[in-house]
Amino acid sequence: MTRTHTIEIVAPSGYPPDMAAVERGVARLRAQGHRVSGEDVAQRRYLRFGGTDAQRAGDLNRLADPAHPLPDIVLALRGSYGAVRILDLLDYAGLAGRLAGAPIAICGHSDFTAIQLALFARAGLVTFGAPMLTANFGAETVSAFTDACFWTALESSEFTVREPVAQCVEIDVGGTLWGGNLAMIAALVGTPYMPHIDGGILFVEDVNEHPYRVERMLYQLHHAGVLARQRALILGDFIGGKLAPLDNGYDFSAMVEHIRTVTGIPIVTGLRFGHGSDLVTLPFGARARLQADGEGFSLTVSGHPTLA
Structure with a gap:
């Protein structure tokens, strides 16, 4: 209770x-x-x-x-x-x-x-x-x-989020945890309201966005140098995007694999954060350690405001 x-x-x-x-x-x-x-x-x-x-x-x-x-x-x-x-x-x-x-x-x-x-x-x-x-x-x-x-x-x-979602990368990194809605993050690049975070763990999500639009926003972060400064990228829920015959096999998974190749940073998938009914709570600006392998991943968080 x-x-x-x-x-x-x-x-x-x-x-x-x-x-x-x-x-x-x-x-x-x-x-x-x-x-x-x-x-x-x-x-x-x-x-x-x-x-x-x-x-x-x-x-x-x-x-x-x-x-x-x-x-x-x-x-x-x-x-x-x-x-x-x-x-x-x-x-x-x-x-x-x-x-x-x-x-x-x-x-x-x-x-x-x-x-x-x-x-x-x-x-x-x-x-x-x-x-x-x-x-x-x-x-x-x-x-x-x-x-x-x-x-x-x-x-x-301190708390730990664990997800039994197999990953294709094996990592153990620490850094500043930050992120949220991808469209909002991309929109603030180049403004005084975009924090400059080096060695971070960035988590993102969005809703009703086709994979190509998600890719375009990630490219915005890539070209702006934001992704290169991060130790890892965590993808949360991306629900509501609708594919069409014109996509010809281009789906969310294909987009993620392309972004892996382009950016070269570790990408973890399966975080329950976004516009779905299940939503994990994450402190923006806290310290975090991300561990991932073929069995799943864990995110241990500390250094955030704690209610008495």
Whole structure:
């Protein structure tokens, strides 16, 4: 049984198309004994976004206000699109000054990856690639795997993710763990919000992207020199991409093998991270050790904020 925590909902991207999912998510977290606030952000609407740019940036900037009580967990409402619109509105100095070293877990994935990249690049803050309110905690059926991984990651000073997915590479490397949604990472290359990470372990995922589009984004990271600086690349879930007869045998596996050849860095596959129902929680900016062989792989993580 997890300990009880204070959870604050933020809406940095889109608004929820299904308010029932919001209600389910909040109810489930409260049923576990957690104190949830901020769910009123789900009522905001501005075009396709969960509020104006100023409102959505304000959700995060209030964490820099000494008068605002810090929650244990900051939980993104949902993804979609909109985070890049508020990157230049965030109070990075204020957030770094108040949150650096604090036992606080800032959580989300998908479009939220843009926020995570920026917070690490500009404020040095470690955040969590993690479930969100509507898609995960508010799903009609909550994944037990997702729920267990979330609380293990947030409440443990060190944890290990193991997957019995046979790998064609044998590696044992360590480095800074970082990543998230591939489209968001590729979009921020060359901007002040893209962290420069040497010797990292990069994990990526995406949804509704054809393999050639995934390849193109990986080429963007390759040509920009990002992949060459990493010790390994971990591929999470890439669901929803539809093949066509024109592909003529070009599928996700063929694309991965090509990227292996082009980049020359170890690539591990089969991480349950992305837009599927099962989602492992990973700290962006933590220390990690990745071991892989023909039996599977393990990822041991430490050095991240741990909730008391």
